[in-house]
Amino acid sequence: ERPQKGRYRQFTQVGVEIFGLNSYHGDIEAIQIAENFLSRLGLRNQVSLELNSLGDGASRDNYREKLVAYFTRYKNDLSKDSQRRLEQNPLRILDSKDEGDRKLLKDAPLYGNSLTIEAQPFFDQVLKTLDTLGIQYHHNPHLVRGLDYYCHTAFEYVSTDLGAQGTVLAGGRYDGLVKNLGGPEVSGVGWAAGVDRLALLLDGDFAAPRPVAIIPMGETAEAKSFELANLLRAQNIVAETFYGGNLGKRLKKATKADASTALIIGDDELAQNQAQVRLLDKGTEELVAFDKLAAYIKDITS
Structure with a gap:
């Protein structure tokens, strides 16, 4: 044939x-x-x-x-x-x-x-x-x-x-x-x-977008992570949430999944309505308000 x-x-x-x-x-x-x-x-x-x-x-x-x-x-x-x-x-x-x-x-x-x-x-x-x-x-x-x-x-x-x-x-x-x-x-x-x-x-013009890793630390943060994942996906941003283990282990999993960015959410971040945004390739961090996350991520990945 x-x-x-x-x-x-x-x-x-x-x-x-x-x-x-x-x-x-x-x-x-x-x-x-x-x-x-x-x-x-x-x-x-x-x-x-x-x-x-x-x-x-x-x-x-x-x-x-x-x-x-x-x-x-x-x-x-x-x-x-x-x-x-x-x-x-x-x-x-x-x-x-x-x-x-x-x-x-x-x-x-x-x-x-x-x-x-x-x-x-x-x-x-x-x-x-x-x-x-x-x-x-x-x-x-x-x-x-x-x-x-x-x-x-x-x-x-x-x-x-x-x-x-x-x-x-x-x-x-x-x-x-x-x-x-x-x-x-x-x-x-x-x-x-x-x-x-x-x-x-x-072919040749298409590459799967790198995911954004959401890392919630604690039960209250886990509940918030569902909302954030939904918010990002509604803006065509690939989001994956990492549960279980300490922060270091989850960051390693996120890196292995080829995530470009990690959103770390704990009690302090929840109190300020912000996420700790870590650029995994550079190692830099910045606090970003929850309602600004989608625009911020689109800006740094464009």
């Missing part, structure tokens, strides 16, 4: 699904969440958003007819699998990885030419709203889905740094999925991102 970069036997994903919103607003919300997700990871500038419309059911029927007519002319040039697909589900040819099939797909009918007058305004509204929000995108008329339950907006975030497996995050509207699985008619839109591919893009 020759596995491609970013493609493994097991696929791990993270994603978002929105059910019950059948207007274009759901498509925009899904894309906005994806934008924020990739921005928080620092990856938005490494990928481009591509999207297309698959229209409604009538649009798909129109497109299927054109697709069958086109591929029937080249039936003998199709792979065996795609010849079978042509009879059973011609849209699955769009997902073919066969090199010969891919060449034929370059001149295949475009989905956009089959949109009904009801479907086109939906996509127009999506594009108009993305423009209003300042979200950059590329309308890719070749972006399609081979499964029947997909409709209207299909989108992907693509990177040029991952070779053939360039899609990092893919999504779209799938109003027919729930009914396809035996449930009621419920509209849906969402996306999934491959964790392994995200990690590949982060």
